[in-house]
Amino acid sequence: MQKTTNIIHSIPVDEATGSISVPIYQTATFVQQAPGINKGYDYGRSNNPTRHALEKIVANLENGKAAFAFATGLAAIDAVLKLLSTGDEIIAVDDIYGGAYRLFTHVYQKFGIKVHYVDTTNAENVLDFINDKTKIIWLESPTNPTLKISDIKKISAIAHIKNILVVVDNTFASPVSQQPLGLGADIVIHSGTKYLGGHSDLLAGLVIVNTNELAELIKFIQNASGGILGPQDCWLLIRGIETVTLRVERQCSTALQVAQFLLQCDEVEEVFYPGLPNHLNHEIAKEQQNGLYGGVVSFSLKENTEEVATKFVTSTNYFKLAESLGGVKSLICQPSQMTHKSIPREKRLQSGIADSLIRLSCGIEEAEDLIGDIEQAFQKINSTTIIHQ
Numbered sequence: 001m002q003k004t005t006n007i008i009h010s011i012p013v014d015e016a017t018g019s020i021s022v023p024i025y026q027t028a029t030f031v032q033q034a035p036g037i038n039k040g041y042d043y044g045r046s047n048n049p050t051r052h053a054l055e056k057i058v059a060n061l062e063n064g065k066a067a068f069a070f071a072t073g074l075a076a077i078d079a080v081l082k083l084l085s086t087g088d089e090i091i092a093v094d095d096i097y098g099g100a101y102r103l104f105t106h107v108y109q110k111f112g113i114k115v116h117y118v119d120t121t122n123a124e125n126v127l128d129f130i131n132d133k134t135k136i137i138w139l140e141s142p143t144n145p146t147l148k149i150s151d152i153k154k155i156s157a158i159a160h161i162k163n164i165l166v167v168v169d170n171t172f173a174s175p176v177s178q179q180p181l182g183l184g185a186d187i188v189i190h191s192g193t194k195y196l197g198g199h200s201d202l203l204a205g206l207v208i209v210n211t212n213e214l215a216e217l218i219k220f221i222q223n224a225s226g227g228i229l230g231p232q233d234c235w236l237l238i239r240g241i242e243t244v245t246l247r248v249e250r251q252c253s254t255a256l257q258v259a260q261f262l263l264q265c266d267e268v269e270e271v272f273y274p275g276l277p278n279h280l281n282h283e284i285a286k287e288q289q290n291g292l293y294g295g296v297v298s299f300s301l302k303e304n305t306e307e308v309a310t311k312f313v314t315s316t317n318y319f320k321l322a323e324s325l326g327g328v329k330s331l332i333c334q335p336s337q338m339t340h341k342s343i344p345r346e347k348r349l350q351s352g353i354a355d356s357l358i359r360l361s362c363g364i365e366e367a368e369d370l371i372g373d374i375e376q377a378f379q380k381i382n383s384t385t386i387i388h389q
């Protein structure tokens with residue numbers, strides 16, 4: 001069975017009615033025959049049939065033992081962090097998602113959890129930070145917004161010698177291009193807000209695990225902390241997942257064409273895209289992402305100022321200026337002024353996020369239209385530069 005067939009037929013037909021769409025069980029509680037005797041559901045936080053269907057579909061998507069749905073990607077990350085205890089340490093990819101950095105630093109640090117930020121593009125770098133307290137190695141590959149790649153297989157092999165869990169935030173790759181559990185990771189996280197939802201119309205988070213033991217622990221935390229995804233959004237996310245392969249394959253193909261086009265633009269200083277042969281870890285990306293390098297492309301400008309980048313991001317028509325990524329409509333963002341504004345400039349520059357860096361999330365529009373949009377935006381900024389002179 002091929003992957004799209006597998007996804008479509010992992011979505012159950014309702015046994016009670018034959019409904020081909022998963023019913024939305026909009027209920028807080030379930031009537032019981034006698035105390036503790038029920039039809040498998042007792043209270044909406046603990047479980048809900050719509051959520052249960054979604055969780056099974058997502059477990060299948062990532063080839064995991066079980067999956068758990070949360071209100072947002074950050075709620076999913078938060079649930080995994082609650083596996084830890086005071087004194088435990090994390091080794092995390094150095095240009096980690098800003099929201100994860102904020103949660104680690106401003107919430108979990110005060111509970112005595114220490115995080116070492118490491119350049120994991122070279123797998124061996126983690127060795128310098130592993131000690132008896134290390135419990136988790138936290139990866140993203142590709143990263144945001146400079147699309148750095150880490151070797152998940154190699155790092156998992158290093159981690160498992162010391163019984164360290166490997167967590168991969170797989171949001172940027174999506175399960176269509178990369179399945180970290182098969183590469184050795186123990187836990188996968190998604191912001192379902194991005195490619196899985198795919199339409200920029202919901203927020204959701206997912207945790208997928210590869211053992212029954214981890215499943216029990218995360219299930220307990222999900223119920224104990226309560227950050228679940230509501231039934232309406234579970235349904236909407238299932239609806240998004242139905243087309244995820246089609247969308248992501250199209251987005252990856254477009255992003256590659258956009259990246260190749262940007263390479264030839266006089267105004268562009270550097271293009272960041274794992275699908276380009278000159279990308280630092282292109283060969284690793286090729287192998288672990290099945291040749292699908294994602295829908296996000298970033299680039300910096302020769303005229304390396306925030307002002308010129310702002311002119312560019314306000315000059316596109318199809319690329320809408322907004323945070324987030326992965327949806328059917330193309331988005332553009334200026335990390336220095338938006339997603340990464342809270343990071344001090346020096347630290348931001350160190351992670352390769354130049355003042356003029358621009359991040360594109362390619363949607364499902366035709367590549368030629370998106371390339372045309374970039375061309376006309378360059379013409380606009382070039383002509384306004386001349387007027388100012």
Ligand SMILES: *Cc1c(COP(=O)(O)O)cnc(C)c1O
Pocket residue numbers: 072073074075097099140144169171172190191192193194203204205
């Ligand atoms: C967006 C995002 C998150 C957070 O997800 P939310 O649904 O916005 O809470 C986490 N990790 C990555 C890589 C993301 O892009």
